Amino acid sequence: RPSNFPPGPRGVPLLGFAPFLPKNEPFFRAMQKMAEKYGPVTGFYLGPFLPFISVDGHKAVKEALHNNDLNGRPSGTLVISRTFGKKLGLLIVDGDFWQEQRRFTLRHLRDLGFGKTSIEDQMMGEISDLILDITGAAKSDPDHIVDFKAIFTVSVFNILWAIIGGKRYQRDDPAFKQLLANVDLFLRGGNIAQVVIPVPAFLVRLFPSLPSRLGVKDELFVPIQQFIEKSIDEHVSTRSKGDAARDFIDVYLDEMEKQLENDSTFTKKQLIASVQDLFTAGSDTSSGTIGFMVLYMINYPTIQQKIREEIENVCGDSLPSLAHRASLPFTDAFITEVMRMSSVAPLGIPHLAMKETQLLGFTIPKGSIVSVNINSMLQDTVMWGDPENFRPERHLDADGKLFRNEAFTPFGIGKRICLGESLARNTVFLFTAALAKTFEFKSLPNKPPPTLEPTIGFVSGPQPFKAVVVPLVH
Numbered sequence: 001r002p003s004n005f006p007p008g009p010r011g012v013p014l015l016g017f018a019p020f021l022p023k024n025e026p027f028f029r030a031m032q033k034m035a036e037k038y039g040p041v042t043g044f045y046l047g048p049f050l051p052f053i054s055v056d057g058h059k060a061v062k063e064a065l066h067n068n069d070l071n072g073r074p075s076g077t078l079v080i081s082r083t084f085g086k087k088l089g090l091l092i093v094d095g096d097f098w099q100e101q102r103r104f105t106l107r108h109l110r111d112l113g114f115g116k117t118s119i120e121d122q123m124m125g126e127i128s129d130l131i132l133d134i135t136g137a138a139k140s141d142p143d144h145i146v147d148f149k150a151i152f153t154v155s156v157f158n159i160l161w162a163i164i165g166g167k168r169y170q171r172d173d174p175a176f177k178q179l180l181a182n183v184d185l186f187l188r189g190g191n192i193a194q195v196v197i198p199v200p201a202f203l204v205r206l207f208p209s210l211p212s213r214l215g216v217k218d219e220l221f222v223p224i225q226q227f228i229e230k231s232i233d234e235h236v237s238t239r240s241k242g243d244a245a246r247d248f249i250d251v252y253l254d255e256m257e258k259q260l261e262n263d264s265t266f267t268k269k270q271l272i273a274s275v276q277d278l279f280t281a282g283s284d285t286s287s288g289t290i291g292f293m294v295l296y297m298i299n300y301p302t303i304q305q306k307i308r309e310e311i312e313n314v315c316g317d318s319l320p321s322l323a324h325r326a327s328l329p330f331t332d333a334f335i336t337e338v339m340r341m342s343s344v345a346p347l348g349i350p351h352l353a354m355k356e357t358q359l360l361g362f363t364i365p366k367g368s369i370v371s372v373n374i375n376s377m378l379q380d381t382v383m384w385g386d387p388e389n390f391r392p393e394r395h396l397d398a399d400g401k402l403f404r405n406e407a408f409t410p411f412g413i414g415k416r417i418c419l420g421e422s423l424a425r426n427t428v429f430l431f432t433a434a435l436a437k438t439f440e441f442k443s444l445p446n447k448p449p450p451t452l453e454p455t456i457g458f459v460s461g462p463q464p465f466k467a468v469v470v471p472l473v474h
């Protein structure tokens with residue numbers, strides 16, 4: 001260990017702490033427990049040479065995420081195997097490549113509808129379809145029991161795909177459902193420490209099942225990459241020169257053509273990897289968040305009733321729109337509190353120290369993996385007082401207006417903040433408000449409410465659940 005390295009467990013020679021990584025509890029919780037023992041910045045080694053730094057609590061997380069020397073991403077064999085064995089896409093790239101691709105993607109996704117009301121019509125269409133689906137399922141069961149497994153992913157994906165690929169899929173399209181199930185399976189597979197374990201490439205060649213055993217099931221992305229590549233080819237063949245760009249894929253293809261002569265970062269492989277990353281980062285996180293909204297409504301029926309009353313008073317007969325949001329502070333506070341409690345991306349994406357730097361006075365060696373515990377920020381006792389309690393009112397000020405606590409950072413902070421934040425926030429708001437207005441959600445007869453305990457994996461999602469759904473007449 002270099003001098004002034006953060007305190008932490010030692011592990012064993014050669015393998016470091018790798019054999020002791022917890023598997024049966026969410027990794028973010030294990031890291032929080034470690035922080036209780038060693039402090040807000042904990043360090044250990046994965047293998048003989050790779051320092052792993054876990055950062056916990058508001059003060060340390062804030063300092064880490066605002067330190068630009070920590071804005072890199074890991075590049076181990078397992079990390080890059082999802083992107084053709086190279087640092088491609090948006091999630092795991094860094095340096096100038098990341099800046100150029102992130103800036104381009106963000107600018108054009110914004111123009112095409114991220115965070116804009118122009119995509120609202122698309123969202124409302126998906127919501128109407130979902131409402132029909134849930135109503136149908138509730139009415140077809142004698143006890144109005146609806147299975148919520150994967151029910152929101154198709155809607156969320158269709159919104160994303162309207163911007164990226166300009167096409168809409170039917171809710172019951174089996175091939176399409178399989179693609180979404182693959183993303184979900186991958187995200188439930190492992191944890192961020194397993195994926196950065198420095199496994200030499202030759203070992204993976206010798207033991208091809210090794211990544212999967214470590215929870216990195218990259219083969220799940222093969223059909224997704226084929227689907228994206230096919231869409232790109234269709235875009236090329238269905239557009240004539242001079243036609244306006246229809247979606248992100250068209251805009252990207254235009255840029256590839258423009259930059260043809262240069263040593264360009266805009267390539268077909270990069271486009272496939274970026275779209276794949278937008279799927280991976282954007283679908284389960286948003287749909288899981290909506291799932292948690294329903295779960296919390298079931299667990300807190302009085303609060304569910306209060307939201308519904310607020311929405312009915314403000315929106316009358318119509319479904320809530322983004323324009324109503326400012327007049328629905330309690331609904332917004334409920335959404336904020338569910339996001340704080342459920343923390344679907346509890347460890348975000350691991351960062352990398354691009355050079356040696358300091359964190360809370362400790363030395364972080366160049367090349368360290370820095371795992372930033374976003375959940376610990378959302379549960380910080382100093383910032384929240386009673387973080388363990390579900391209290392939407394904590395997000396309202398004395399005048400009943402939405403108040404933003406500095407520690408509310410489910411999308412991260414700093415330069416690597418989530419690229420899809422505005423789209424996710426709008427999606428989650430519209431779906432939650434529409435569902436609360438249209439249905440009453442209840443526990444199954446004579447059963448306790450479904451668990452709020454998250455699934456284990458790269459992201460936290462709701463466990464599959466069923467609920468009694470009563471369609472409300474308006």
Ligand code: HEM
Nearest residue numbers: 090281282285286289345348349411412416418419420424
């Ligand atoms: C509730 C929904 C979501 C949550 C809670 C969430 C949370 C996060 C978090 C915590 C990070 C990591 C920040 C860091 O590395 O410090 C992140 C990164 C990212 N998110 Fe999201 N996200 C959500 C939805 C979305 C959506 C809808 C998209 C796009 C369609 C998206 C795209 C991305 C991308 C591309 C990154 C990587 C940014 C970079 O490395 O520069 N996310 N997200």
